[in-house]
Amino acid sequence: MCGIVGYIGNKEAYPILIKGLKRLEYRGYDSAGVALMNGGLRLYKKKGKVSDLENEALKHDVSGSMGIGHTRWATHGAPNDENAHPHYSDSENLVIIHNGIIENYATLKEGLMKRGIKFHSQTDTEVLGNLIDHIRTQENLSLEESVRLALNEVVGAYAIVVMSKDEPNKLIAAKKGSPMVIGLGKDEFFIASDATPIVEHTKEVIYMEDEQFAVLERGKTPVIRTIRNKEITPFIQQLEMELETLEKGGYEHFMLKEIYEQPRSIFDSLRGRLDPETGRISMAGLIEYEHALINANRIVIIACGTSWHASLVGEYLIEEFARIPVEVEYASEFRYRNPVISEGDIVIAVSQSGETADTLAAIELAKSKGAIIFGICNVVGSSIARASHAGAYTHAGPEIGVASTKAFTAQVTVLSLIALFLANKKGTIQGSEYFRLINELYDLPKKVEKALENEEAVKQIASVYQHANNCLYLGRGFNFPVALEGALKLKEISYIHAEGYPAAEMKHGPIALIDEEMPVIVIAPRKGHYDKIVSNIQEVKARGGKIIAVVTEGDEIVKSMADHVLEVPETEDAFSPILTTIPLQFLAYHIAVMRGCNVDQPRNLAKSVTVE
Secondary structure, eight states: OOEEEEEESSSOHHHHHHHHHHHHGGGOOSEEEEEEESSSEEEEEEESOHHHHHHHHTTSOOOOSEEEEEEEOOSSSOSSTTTSSSEEOTTSSEEEEEESOBTTHHHHHHHHHHTTOOOOSSOHHHHHHHHHHHHHHHHTOOHHHHHHHHHTTOOBOEEEEEEETTEEEEEEEEEEBSOOEEEEETTEEEEESSSTTTTTTOSEEEEOOTTEEEEEETTSOOEEEETTOOEEOOOEEEOOOOGGGGSOTTOSSHHHHHHHTHHHHHHHHHTTTEETTTTEEOOHHHHHTHHHHHTOSOEEEEEOHHHHHHHHHHHHHHHHHHOOOEEEEEHHHHTTSOOOOOTTOEEEEEESSSOOHHHHHHHHHHHHTTOEEEEEESSTTOHHHHHSSEEEEOOOOOOOSSSOSHHHHHHHHHHHHHHHHHHHHHTSSOHHHHHHHHHHHHHHHHHHHHHHTTHHHHHHHHHHHTTOSEEEEEEOGGGHHHHHHHHHHHHHHHOOEEEEEEGGGGGGTGGGGOSTTOEEEEEEOSSSSHHHHHHHHHHHHTTTOEEEEEEETTOOHHHHHOSEEEEEOOOOGGGHHHHHHHHHHHHHHHHHHHTTOOSSSOTTOOSSOOOO
16 A cells, blocks of 8 residues: 655756656556655645645745655544645654554654654654654664664565655665565666566666665665664666666557457466467466475365455365365464464465555464465565565566556466466376467466457446446356456456356345345356356346356357356356456456446555555
């Protein structure tokens, strides 16, 4: 949550900060602010979008070659001007921006108030800023030493940037549990929550590790230390991200662009890993831990949100092909109970951003019990990638729309590769059957292209149901997780209540909701449990429900019963979720647009959940 950006160099900071905040707005858009240094500190912040801040800043002096900016997703305190970041310390000698949650802020605040320090917001961030400033003034310490000592008193997660008018050529950045990247330019430094604001300025970056802080000073080499004061030699990486991937490219919304990018993102997730002629699957992380994987008594997959739905498909794939028992856990639940994990167990962690707080905490718990962690994420250099013993990137490219689309299908693609790799090594699938499956997987990008051709048909159906109050999504087998994912997409961006169920469970409660006002979306490809899903459709129709069916091309049986059908190309039952999810993404998108919702930035949500 929240977007952080900072700059120190020879250019004007404000344009860099504002553009960076716009790039980071998918991380939070309740309020935004900037602080600039030019002979003193100036701070401007505003409730609302970055554009609201921009309009406010037009009234003021925004000169200066050093500054910090923040776009907020509210945790402590309502979204308003006072709670927006940056925050002054009480003395106004120091400003701070922060992503994360300071868990012991109330205790710290009480102690500072007893020392006469006044507070002007309800945020935990202001507490940390005042703590740093109090230590600095009481002990007459440098800014970096004050930050270091303050962070040793803090419990919780943070990514912070601090600057002080008493040291006007220095930025201090620190992180624990929230992402932070430093960009290295020519006589200039950039700081951000992720690489999106940095990519147009430099390709050289440092990904900070937990409990590290960086001192960025004009004309000097960056210094990175731990909060225990151990100096670190930073590892400089090259950014692979391209600027054009961060633009809409002529599409009305990022979400629509990302839906249409799926043939490419799926192909990129297969490219170099799958050779359909030889049958070879080459993934370094799998090869390194091959023995542990094929001899695992079970595999545990941990994830949140859409990644959890992709993980459910992964469970079905691995059990179907490799015959290894799999459990899928919500990371947020896994981390707070006492899971039975033994040394050598395999834990697969799935996350688009690679920064999901609950998934990171679950990884640390599993590692402490001796598990081998295999990470699947989309962001190179992310925290989950670094915390895993091995893993695979999905190569979906930057996903800016808050409602995940191409990340889901890319995750399912990588999980399909893992399942087939294990099946081949274990001998549970061999010969012509194995080659048939890998060739079908390799052909999926072309079939996704064909599924995308049906957008107009989906749009017409969306116009019929745009005013629905509730929707029910039903699927069986491999397509039960697709029902969950379809319902989530509709909830996220159109604010229509929707639920996904295994179709057979409809009779155990949800059938009571069905009437002529209830649209029921049924995922009914020809393969799999087709006869059973046909029976479920008949049960809905008998009660007056409206059926929107996702079917295999040429299906006449379901077509004769459904009110609307959306066709997808035929494929293996195991791979059908990659195709059947496409019309459901379109349906959610067009209903949201017709209802006037903010598709890319739905209310109360942010792209990367880096706080609990």
